[in-house]
Amino acid sequence: MAHKFIFALCTFLLSSLLYAQEATVKKTLTVTDLESLFLASNYELLIAKYEIERAEAEILQQRLFPNPTLAISELNLWSNRTHEQLAPLFGRYGRSQQFGVDLEQLIETAGKRKKRVHIAQLEKTDAQLDFEETLLNLRYDLRNTFHALQKVTAQEQQVAVLVDQFSQLSEQYERHANLQTINRADFFRIQSATISWKEELVSLQDEQLEHLDRLKRYTHLPDLRLQDLALSLRTEGQLTSLIPANLQELAYNNHLDLKRAQNNQSLAQSELKLEEANRVPDLNIGISYDRGGNIMRDFVGFGISMDLPLFNKNQGNIRAAKLRIQQEESARSGLRMALDNTLEKLVSQLRLYENALDGQPAELTENFSLILENYAKNLRAQQVTLMEFIDFSESYVDAQKAFLQLQEKYYQTFEELKYTIGKDL
Structure with a gap:
């Protein structure tokens, strides 16, 4: 009897655990949740980590004395x-x-071994910068993919409403055309519009699947569905308010290309010291x-x-090392100038998009469904013509599409600004 009770208790606990895990998997995932999953399992990051470990092994090798x-x-x-x-x-x-x-x-004389160890340490720093760049690039693409999926989902919901409404109207017009109570040309117009919107819907759904597949590969979640993602458009406040006052200083300290240029300059100086030491027999x-x-x-x-x-x-190698130092200094100066121009451009674009989006509604699909339903009622009551209804539908969807694209550029510009700086704001 006791064995049966223990078995039943274990079964209950196991079922509860599985249910809890299932509930955890099926929760609504934000872009932050996707980033956490991406950091834990992305194979490209693992490959970059191996490069750092390989560089550490090179440091160990350079520390060894010759046999x-x-x-x-x-x-x-x-x-x-x-x-x-x-x-x-x-x-x-x-x-x-x-x-x-x-x-x-x-x-070995003139500290050649220590100088090689220092060069290997700088090469490890370069491998770490490669890892940071890989992480930054993948995270940047993941966020932009998520924002693109938000936009496409909002468009798909609008077009789905149109397809549903036009399909109903097409059935009604077909019945009336068969009864010869309306002009059959009107039925053909509504049918053509229905086919066109269905094609648009399929195209948007295909784009949804492409973005979703990309997120699956980033997060290693093969069962990820659209329903698992928090894709509703919401107002996140003015993104320009998140820009710090010391933006330029942050960029100078964290921009990956500048950090790599600084490391390359230090590497060139260390190589010059090694080449000068190689003069000593x-x-x-x-x-x-x-x-x-x-x-x-x-x-x-x-x-x-x-x-x-x-x-x-060793005159030739010393001369080449000195020229590389000058080359790295020139490259670093050019990078700082280009970075200043990029920051100014991105901040200006962000403000431009923000002003254009100011006052626009965030929840588009629900409003559109209500407006379209009212307009369809006016069509049935013959208060508007069929052509006016079709023109209104196309104009409204085009306007909302432009708004969604503008909103996507707004978020992408902010992500590009963070990518340029080299850290989150």
């Missing part, structure tokens, strides 16, 4: 009658065995042992070797 070199030479495999008698190596073996052993170690210190090869039967000697910088003083 010593061991050489065994003058080893005779047989002997002739002229050999001298030597002390045996072990037992009775080795009385005629001759060989030499050399051990050599490279000693490295040392090779060695110790050798020779058995039976000289006047001493067991000879131990020390030696040191180095290049003589008579012809090659």
